[in-house]
Amino acid sequence: MKQENSFENPIMAFDWMKDAYEYLLDASQRSILFMDILRKRGDNYFVTIKKGEPPVLIFDYKIILSGSTLDRPVNYDLAAILPRKADTIDPEKRPIIIIDPRAGNGPGIGGSKRDSEIGDALSQGYPVYFILFHPEPVPGQTLGDVEKAEIRFVEEVAKLHPKAKKPVLIGNCQAGWAVAMLGADRPDLTGPLVLNGTPLSYWSGVEGKKPMRYAGGLLGGIWLSSLLSDLGNGNFDGAWLEENFESLNPGNTLWTKQYNLYANVDTDEERYLTFEKWWDGYSEMTKEEMHSIVEDLFVGDELEQGKLSLNRGKILNLKDIKKPIVLFASEGDNITPPQQALDWIIKTYSSVAEIKRLKKVIIYLISPDVGHLGIFVGSKTAKKEHMEIIKSFEIIDTLPPGLYEMIIVDKGKKEGMSDYDVRFEERDFKDIMAFNEGKEEMREENADFSRVAAVSEINDQLYDTFLSPFVKMFSTATSADILKQLHPLRVNKYIFSEKVNPFMQIFKMLVPAVKKNRIPVSPDNPFLTIEKNASDNIVTILDSYQSVRDHFDEALFFAIYENPWMKILFPEASRRENRKETTKGKGVGNAYPTIRRERR
Numbered sequence: 001m002k003q004e005n006s007f008e009n010p011i012m013a014f015d016w017m018k019d020a021y022e023y024l025l026d027a028s029q030r031s032i033l034f035m036d037i038l039r040k041r042g043d044n045y046f047v048t049i050k051k052g053e054p055p056v057l058i059f060d061y062k063i064i065l066s067g068s069t070l071d072r073p074v075n076y077d078l079a080a081i082l083p084r085k086a087d088t089i090d091p092e093k094r095p096i097i098i099i100d101p102r103a104g105n106g107p108g109i110g111g112s113k114r115d116s117e118i119g120d121a122l123s124q125g126y127p128v129y130f131i132l133f134h135p136e137p138v139p140g141q142t143l144g145d146v147e148k149a150e151i152r153f154v155e156e157v158a159k160l161h162p163k164a165k166k167p168v169l170i171g172n173c174q175a176g177w178a179v180a181m182l183g184a185d186r187p188d189l190t191g192p193l194v195l196n197g198t199p200l201s202y203w204s205g206v207e208g209k210k211p212m213r214y215a216g217g218l219l220g221g222i223w224l225s226s227l228l229s230d231l232g233n234g235n236f237d238g239a240w241l242e243e244n245f246e247s248l249n250p251g252n253t254l255w256t257k258q259y260n261l262y263a264n265v266d267t268d269e270e271r272y273l274t275f276e277k278w279w280d281g282y283s284e285m286t287k288e289e290m291h292s293i294v295e296d297l298f299v300g301d302e303l304e305q306g307k308l309s310l311n312r313g314k315i316l317n318l319k320d321i322k323k324p325i326v327l328f329a330s331e332g333d334n335i336t337p338p339q340q341a342l343d344w345i346i347k348t349y350s351s352v353a354e355i356k357r358l359k360k361v362i363i364y365l366i367s368p369d370v371g372h373l374g375i376f377v378g379s380k381t382a383k384k385e386h387m388e389i390i391k392s393f394e395i396i397d398t399l400p401p402g403l404y405e406m407i408i409v410d411k412g413k414k415e416g417m418s419d420y421d422v423r424f425e426e427r428d429f430k431d432i433m434a435f436n437e438g439k440e441e442m443r444e445e446n447a448d449f450s451r452v453a454a455v456s457e458i459n460d461q462l463y464d465t466f467l468s469p470f471v472k473m474f475s476t477a478t479s480a481d482i483l484k485q486l487h488p489l490r491v492n493k494y495i496f497s498e499k500v501n502p503f504m505q506i507f508k509m510l511v512p513a514v515k516k517n518r519i520p521v522s523p524d525n526p527f528l529t530i531e532k533n534a535s536d537n538i539v540t541i542l543d544s545y546q547s548v549r550d551h552f553d554e555a556l557f558f559a560i561y562e563n564p565w566m567k568i569l570f571p572e573a574s575r576r577e578n579r580k581e582t583t584k585g586k587g588v589g590n591a592y593p594t595i596r597r598e599r600r
């Protein structure tokens with residue numbers, strides 16, 4: 001029987017023409033609205049710079065103490081979050097201090113929504129303080145200066161609440177380092193510490209997954225950040241850190257983020273512009289700060305090893321933290337996977353028995369799929385994990401010493417909100433090792449990273465001796481500003497601004513008419529289905545490229561640092577790592593149990 005051609009049927013042909021017309025009308029309208037949002041993003045870039053890149057907080061705040069007034073001035077300030085009309089704040093409840101990451105972006109993302117860490121704390125009656133920073137650092141400021149300023153801020157908060165318990169510190173991503181260092185340096189100042197997506201154990205990971213930790217070794221270590229700092233006339237441009245983050249997931253960076261806006265252009269404008277306002281607010285670091293971060297915290301991993309001094313003589317050891325620690329990580333995080341958030345526990349302590357003997361409380365909470373930013377930005381995370389963490393502070397204070405996993409179970413909807421059951425289940429080192437998939441080669445891999453640190457140190461000395469003087473000779477404030485404005489991430493923003501591109505005014509003029517006559521296409525339109533399938537195929541191609549690239553980078557890393565010649569050239573690195581692995585009860589580098597077990 002001959003199959004009928006759909007286009008020979010006048011009715012079916014008319015349906016296809018109707019669907020095509022509806023889709024083309026919708027696509028053209030979406031394209032105009034999409035381009036106008038890019039115009040607004042570009043214009044916002046200039047407005048934000050003109051205003052001095054203020055925090056993206058939606059909450060009112062008042063500066064309590066400025067870091068610029070301290071003996072060693074820094075570009076940090078202590079702000080008190082002003083309660084909303086609906087909030088009833090109890091001044092005798094322990095204050096909560098939130099620190100956002102200074103990892104290339106501006107401050108405030110932790111309070112850019114009502115459903116956020118700040119909003120959750122205010123809704124439960126806690127006095128809330130926020131440590132913010134300005135886009136340009138004070139010349140010559142160091143991590144030691146910043147930590148000293150944050151100690152002063154915590155002391156000031158404690159003075160403002162003399163009848164309350166000691167403040168809770170919440171550190172997001174890179175700020176978690178600051179919280180951990182402060183807790184180890186001054187354990188007498190703080191209450192519980194919450195670290196969200198913080199890579200305290202930067203060398204850790206699982207082979208074949210989350211390859212960001214190999215970047216330092218493939219680039220030769222710290223010398224590249226020193227070069228970029230010299231080209232920046234003494235400051236490191238945070239846009240380079242953001243570019244590093246974006247390169248991890250080319251599918252999302254090059255396609256998904258833009259397509260999702262295009263596909264949902266009627267509803268996602270405010271969300272997109274709010275996030276981009278923060279993402280486009282680049283902050284700088286001094287060369288001294290960036291050097292310490294890369295050399296001591298990333299490549300050198302010195303905080304985990306108990307060797308970090310911050311230039312003040314005192315060695316900071318994570319074992320010195322006295323108050324309960326809550327570690328929030330996610331298996332969907334490609335920047336700080338659970339291994340980097342948790343492995344310091346099994347490297348710092350010999351067993352759970354030692355944790356109990358030293359009267360420590362360590363709690364971890366694992367999300368199965370939240371991305372890195374979602375850990376401290378996502379509304380769903382704020383409504384669930386952060387809300388329950390904040391509710392549990394008083395319980396955490398009463399827990400007997402030990403290692404726990406925080407389990408949150410959704411019991412369903414109750415009066416329009418989710419009702420959760422929270423419990424703390426005792427865990428052992430084998431549960432943390434389960435995240436490493438029972439890896440038995442961890443000792444040798446740590447020796448690889450120890451060799452990375454040795455190579456990095458040599459490369460940095462060579463750069464400082466032979467190249468840095470010439471780079472500094474030709475670097476000026478003007479040349480640094482030109483290089484900043486030519487950075488691809490900045491060009492990608494302002495090229496769509498009507499201040500730079502007059503053609504964007506066309507979309508601005510068309511938008512009112514488009515919104516007035518907006519006709520969204522039907523969800524079952526076959527051409528819309530073709531569009532979505534094409535988008536999925538593009539993402540699949542980019543994800544395949546990412547997978548090949550990541551496996552190549554990993555193979556290259558091990559080919560370099562497991563090379564017999566490398567082991568001959570840097571034998572001390574391997575011996576030092578092996579000594580740490582076999583040391584029991586010294587506070588750092590304890591031996592790893594080689595256990596293969598599924599996670600509970």
